[in-house]
Amino acid sequence: MLLKTPFSLKRGSKALSLNNGRRLSKILFSCNAIYNPQVRIKREGQPETLNYRVFFEDASGKKISPWHDVPLHLGNGAFNFIVEIPKESSAKMEVATVELYTPIKQDTKKGKLRYYPYNINWNYGLLPQTW
Numbered sequence: 747m748l749l750k751t752p753f754s755l756k757r758g759s760k761a762l763s764l765n766n767g768r769r770l771s772k773i774l775f776s777c778n779a780i781y782n783p784q785v786r787i788k789r790e791g792q793p794e795t796l797n798y799r800v801f802f803e804d805a806s807g808k809k810i811s812p813w814h815d816v817p818l819h820l821g822n823g824a825f826n827f828i829v830e831i832p833k834e835s836s837a838k839m840e841v842a843t844v845e846l847y848t849p850i851k852q853d854t855k856k857g858k859l860r861y862y863p864y865n866i867n868w869n870y871g872l873l874p875q876t877w
Contacts, residue, residue, distance in 0.1 A: 767800065784865060785816060785874040790849075794837065799849040811848040813841050816874040836862045 784805050791798035802812045810816065812828045819825060830850055838853040838860040839872045845851075853860040 785810070794852065796852075796857075796859070798850050798852065799842070799845075800839075801847055801849045809847045812850070813843070813872065813874055813877065815850045818873055818875045826874050827869075827871055828874055829858045829869045829871040831866060833867065833869045836865050838862060 772821050786803045786805075786807075788801045788809075789796075789798070790801060802810050802816065806808050816826050816828065827851075828841075831837070831842060839850050840853050841848050843852045
């Protein structure tokens with residue numbers, strides 16, 4: 747359901763031409779999933795319920811915050827990315843910023859679970875430590 751892997755950004759360049767003949771440089775990025783066994787996921791509760799939470803753990807099994815404790819930079823142009831809402835799903839998931847260890851939970855409105863009216867076509871999430 748949720749990716750526990752960082753994404754690698756690779757840089758390249760390509761020139762664009764404008765109508766006036768000037769050329770602009772465009773930076774191209776590509777994402778590649780890289781498995782990171784130091785961070786594990788622990789699910790608590792049943793999916794699609796008010797008490798469902800997705801926690802992150804370090805290699806020793808200690809709970810950590812995906813927002814505060816997972817590093818942004820991995821080196822060599824690689825960054826961690828936390829997926830809150832996986833591609834082709836409709837449950838509106840988010841980091842619970844007011845809960846201990848900031849787990850991922852399903853958003854609510856007036857006590858009811860929230861859903862998008864359609865599946866989203868991309869992974870939606872956050873870059874850690876960018877609050």
